[in-house]
Amino acid sequence: MPLPRPSPLQHLPSEELEGVDEATWLDVIHKMDEVYSKLVADEVELEEKNAQLEQSQQFIFSLLSAMSDVLIACNQDGLIEETNAALCELVGRTEQSLRGTPVVELLADAASVAHWRQSTEQQTPREGAVLEVNLRDARGQVVPVDLNCTPRRNSDGRLVGRVLVGRPLGELKRAYHQLREAHEALKRAQQQLMHSEKMASLGRLVAGVAHELNNPISFVLGNVHVLQRYGTRLDSYLAALHRLELPSDVQAQRAELRIDHLLKDLPSLLEGTLEGAQRTADIVNGLKRFSTAVHEEIAPVEISEVVERAILWVKKGTAPRFEVHWTRGPDCQVSGNAGQLLQVMMNLIQNAYDAAGSDDTRTPELRIEMTVSGSSVQLRFADNGPGIAPEHLSRVFDPFFTTKRVGKGTGLGLSISYGIVEQHGGKLSAANLPQGGAEFVLTLPVIPP
Ligand SMILES: Nc1ncnc2c1ncn2[C@@H]1O[C@H](COP(=O)(O)OP(=O)(O)OP(=O)(O)O)[C@@H](O)[C@H]1O
Ligand SMILES: [Mg+2]
Known part of the structure; x- marks a missing residue:
């Protein structure tokens, strides 16, 4: 809006007007005209600059709002000065409430706080340093974010704070984990x-x-x-x-x-x-x-009875010093062939005795633990033998693989057992125990009670 043009005489008292000649008056009027024109020009320029400023502010605001990455601009004390919509949405707070808040308030755990403090201790942060931290989102969940940390300087080049830009990795990490x-x-x-x-x-x-x-x-x-x-x-x-x-x-x-x-x-x-x-x-x-062509009779089999029979039979055929510690689980039945399952258990127990009994200095021992969880029964056969050599672990279920002397083992026991367990819809696996000895884990589906 243009300025109202003032009358040069209207503010002067009448007694002061007397005694001033016309030339002086004209001079004054001329000067006032000049001042007025300059004022008008300045005002136009100011309005133009204002419009430009508003435009660039609008531009920056639209950029910040469109950014899907979170953005935090903070000062040297770690107090937030500026954020964007992505951050506000992530942490469930408004821009106003975030302004002046310490960045640490947004961090989810002590490790993240330590990371942040470590980075802020550096007087001149490295350009593009990446800070791996966890933020707490609007629902209180931990969200991992990799923040790109850039120093922020004023027009004199003096460090005034940091700009942190990052993308929540939760989704990405979850997807990667699932993959x-x-x-x-x-x-x-x-x-x-x-x-x-x-x-x-x-x-x-x-x-x-x-x-x-x-x-x-x-x-x-x-x-x-x-x-x-x-x-x-x-x-x-x-x-x-x-x-x-x-x-x-x-x-x-x-x-x-x-x-x-x-x-x-x-x-x-x-x-x-x-x-x-x-x-x-x-x-x-x-x-x-x-041969898979062998189909034997299928009936409900009480699994602990089979284990007990297998222990008895193997112990009869081996030295009496073989100690078998049997932890019986709750009664449960498996649909299968009792003879075949007995063959599996006997082979596992016999193998444990053969391995653990090979050393005369200690009593061969085997622990058999039975647990039922959900729809399956699990039997763990853990012995105190020398365990299975790491290079043999992947071969013990191969047919004819044996480390026993000629005439002692055919190397078919475990491969036949594997086939039987598979036919029963179960799993058989071998591993070594940390304290030494081998452990075979047999899992079979149970008949629902
Ligand atoms: N509890 C165990 N501890 C250490 N090694 C074992 C154990 N059980 C099996 N093994 C290894 O796996 C090999 C294969 O076992 P598998 O039962 O298939 O055949 P075998 O016992 O050698 O012969 P067979 O069972 O025909 O008499 C064994 O020779 C042995 O090297
Ligand atoms: Mg065997």
Whole structure:
């Protein structure tokens, strides 16, 4: 609005006007005109500058409001001077209430406060230093934020505070965490799938081989049994002959062919052959169990009864000094085959005895703990043996993997057990205990009560 033009004479008292000549008056009027014009020009300039200032303020405000990153401008004492809408929304406070608040008030924990203090202690903060802190959001939740810290200077270049800009990492971290978990689960599923596939094809191969071997082994076994009987008969017949007075050439032949020695050796040879054939038959039987084609009867099985039977049987066959500490859980039933489950438990207990009993200086011990949680029962078999060598951990479930001496183990126990447990919808895993010894964990789904 233009200034009202003042009249040069209106403010002067009439007695002062007298005695002043006209030239002086004109001069005064002229000067006043000049002053007035300058005032008008200044006012126009001021209004223009005002408009420009308002425009740039509006521009800065729109930038700050549009920023999705949080922004804090604070002074040298760490008191907030300026914030943006993203921060106000995150912490659930207004810009006015935040102004003058110490930055530490927004931090969620002692570690963040320590980080902040450490950074503010530096007289000249590094350009672009990143501060990892946790803020507390409007709902009281902890939100991790990486704040980019930049020094703020005035027009003389003097440090007047800091500008902190950052993005809440909560969502990003959560998404990353979920992604990693999904990736791990996928990897586990893939490994399990590969293992199952390997087992299935091995099962088919082994079942075929076992089937083919079964017939010849049955011949061998059957024939050796017959040979044993024939041997006994031949033995008694020859003994009767030898009691007679035989011609000298027959006597000579008896000595030359070492018939007496041969007759003495025959039973142990047949015994050895029978033992070998029997062992081969056992291995073939083990291999046949490997086949998924074997379907056995499925019925509700009381799991603790199976464990107790397995302990009894293994202890009968092993030294009495084997100490098994059994913690029975609540009664629960599993849908499955009692014979197969007994085979799994017996193999786990036998393996524990074999490992822990290998050292004569201490009593072999096994702890079996049973827990039922939700829809599954878990059995932990922890022994005091030497544990499993780290390079063997991934191989113990492989068929034919054994560290036992020849004739002691076939290396099929755990792979068969793994297959059985899988068929029952459960899991079997192996690990080493921190205090030493191995631990096998068996999980099976239970029949809902
Ligand atoms: N409790 C254990 N402590 C240390 N090593 C173990 C334990 N259980 C199993 N192992 C290792 O895993 C291998 C494979 O076990 P698995 O039961 O499959 O076969 P095995 O016991 O050697 O033979 P089989 O069971 O056919 O008589 C064992 O030879 C042994 O090296
Ligand atoms: Mg075994």
